[in-house]
Amino acid sequence: MVGLLEYSDRAQAGVQEKRSRWWKLNDGQREVRIMPSSYLERLNETSNLIKKNNQIARRILDYSLAFYNIPFPDLLHFQSAHRSDPRPIGDHTSVIQSLKHFVRDWSTSGAHERDPTFVPILSTLETLSPGGGGDSRARQKILVPGAGLGRLAYEISALGFTTIANEYSFYMSMAHRWVLSLADHDTERIQHTYYPFTTWWSHQRESRNVLRGVTFPDAHLSSEALKRYTLLEGDFTKLFLDDRERGSYDVIVTLFFIDTARNIVEYLQNIHAVLKTGGTWINLGPLLYGTGPWVEPSLEEILQMAQRLGFELLPTDDRFGADSFNNQVSEWRGKVRGCLAGYSWDKESLSRNAYEAQFWVARKVR
Template identity: 30%
Template sequence: MNAFLCYGNYPLLTKISYCNHTMITCATFSNASTTIKSMWFVYSGEVYENSLWNCRILKKIISYGLSVFGEEFATKTRRIRQKRRPEPHYMSKILSTLRQIVREWTVEGKAERDATYKPILDIVRERYSCISDRSTVKLMVPGSGLGRLAFELAKEGFTVEGNEYSMVMLMTSSFLLNACFEVIHCSFCWELRLAKVIIFEVEEHVIYPYALDKSNSWSYEDQTRPVRFPDLGKSRTEAPPNFSMIAGDFLEITQSRSSQFDCVVTAWFIDTAKNVIDYIETIYRILKPGGTWVNVGPLTYHYEDMIEEMSIELPYEEVMRIVRLTGFVVEKEERITSYYTINRLSMLQNQYTCAFFVANKSMHC
């Protein structure tokens, strides 16, 4: 939240930084420095304007978020703004969120989404092939991010409950779904339910997610190009009838929810655990007998480099051994190559080899 509120200072700070860097650097150049200086000043101006535009989008996200989460949340937000200044850590969250929008809700991100979402959707559709019965099938999607995968599953007719811990992700997904969440407060989380109808203006909004990418660029134009969202093909779409989002820690919000779900879908999620065994055991517990767990993603453990956090990092082979020891019967294992929030026009293209597996809880447990 601090990052959202303080990003407003970021464009000016960015412009000052670029201009100072330009003048200092060009002073050491040869006669070509005048031309280079001119180009850099033009570019820094574009970066400034792009960042201002990103600010406008972030302000809309904040506005929607405050209307969704209520006056108490708004009051806390104002206090945060008064007490803190933006830090690189917070700014990186915002830049990451902009890229996440590209991944989940744009045409540009479709190929990246499809690489890991399509295998999940195919498995779930096949497992529950009777469309008329799907409303009785309860799915949970922990770590649902900006909600696209959970939304797509709900559009298939399933009763879907997304879960997300990050308030940045929750506020942004609320904005992306047109601020049509109805919020139900409880002691440890917020439950967000979609309104009956979502109004989409196709590619209504613009962001500049790569304006600050100074390395591995082919051109200035690549860095400052706009990306439009959302990508949905209809200007008006019926909201899935049974789609909700639960805000909170996955382990906490499932403490009293044993044997409630027919299927748990985890995409790019299990490596967010401090102890992945806790996730495995919790997923097993919340599944109904005969329920299915579908997983895809790498093992880029999020707490690995945090000295102050207790964390265990297990290799895939050991993870799967524990999956089986917990009681799962592994039906399918594959490796899927995929990117994650890449800049498709960058010289740098990091690729993951993701683990994809389907595991079932015994009917007799």
């Protein structure tokens, strides 16, 4: 929580750092005739927008303090007790990443990332449970580990399924809970605008791009859908070891998740263990192995491991991407598909951050 408390100070320090680097230019270079005055103006405007972003950070913080029943003075005490720690306790990068995720999950600016990835997943769920009348969907338990700020999990619960979102990062979880707390208010009144690009000055075509506001949430959140929705905070590999959790889920949906594993074999074992026999695993995502992975298997090796664990891959619709094994005599032909999927892909910028994310649907047969 300290990261949210200190968001403004740390973000302003970043602007100050940019300002002091601007001063490294010599007088002639800083002169208006060479360096446009817009640069310094942008720094000043960024500083103002951080004050607005801080209002969002404080809302999340206030909501979280109330939710976890932590008195504000206790947080201040904790902050001062750790002030001289060699590593700062409030992780500013995690705060920035969680705030940035509102764009991907809850704004129209993230629709180009969500649409190509959500459609294959949600369509598959609808096919698994057609009609959706009565309580049939509500009786099915869907687990979404690494749920980020919860948009996919929310859309699954809006289809009528009982949905358990799981998230490991505390900053993601706090923002996740807060955005869902905006449910069932009048969308016009509870929308917020913030300025997530103020920290990304690379790849900008137009100077004003970093000053753009993003309004969220773009969807009217239904408290009815949230009755079927739970956020479980903690490590996916630790939370579901209990006998009551083993074999208890009908579907697991992993979106941009499996490559976050340090030990992907453990992830696969866990996915298999928490599913009922006959249950379904839907995956969509890249293989961008993160911090210190113990192993970095190829797509083929992951599919082989899944089969050895007891999964059988199902045919997938060619609407959902190009066949990853099209040119091969392979048992996976027509089953695994690659679709272009962006992540933190700002359409206004000069960079393109996208993957050929792999989509598959597998049934636990044993």
